[in-house]
Amino acid sequence: MEILEKVAYLKGLAEGLGLDTEKREGKILSVMIDVLEDMALEIRDMQEEQADLEEGLDAVSDDLSEVESYLYEEDEDEEEDDEEDEDGPVYETTCPNCEEELFFDEDVLDDGCVVCPNCGEKLEFDLEDLSQEDDGEDEE
Numbered sequence: 001m002e003i004l005e006k007v008a009y010l011k012g013l014a015e016g017l018g019l020d021t022e023k024r025e026g027k028i029l030s031v032m033i034d035v036l037e038d039m040a041l042e043i044r045d046m047q048e049e050q051a052d053l054e055e056g057l058d059a060v061s062d063d064l065s066e067v068e069s070y071l072y073e074e075d076e077d078e079e080e081d082d083e084e085d086e087d088g089p090v091y092e093t094t095c096p097n098c099e100e101e102l103f104f105d106e107d108v109l110d111d112g113c114v115v116c117p118n119c120g121e122k123l124e125f126d127l128e129d130l131s132q133e134d135d136g137e138d139e140e
């Protein structure tokens with residue numbers, strides 16, 4: 001039985017037993033029952049508010065989980081990208097125009113040319129010369 005029901009039962013009991021509210025004890029008991037009823041109503045309201053808060057908190061928690069998983073996936077992607085960068089061979093050459101040192105990876109090598117970031121000179125590679133060391137990849 002909930003508190004509110006117990007208080008209602010107590011109230012009915014007092015009335016049923018003919019509590020004399022004109023006497024001092026009866027008057028005090030009557031006021032006490034009223035106070036109990038108010039408290040029971042307040043507790044019920046607080047429980048309802050708390051249930052609403054928990055619902056809201058669950059919604060926020062779910063949203064947060066989505067954000068976390070999104071961020072976590074982003075991190076994983078970045079780590080994979082980093083690893084790819086580290087694995088890829090980095091080549092070095094010197095710009096014949098301005099003598100700036102250039103670093104580039106295999107992707108640039110596949111294109112056959114690289115543009116000097118310093119002077120804008122377009123450098124072309126002879127792929128056969130550069131890939132001589134890696135010969136023996138035609139085994140498919």
Ligand SMILES: [Zn+2]
Pocket residue numbers: 095096097098099100116117118119120121
């Ligand atoms: Zn240059």
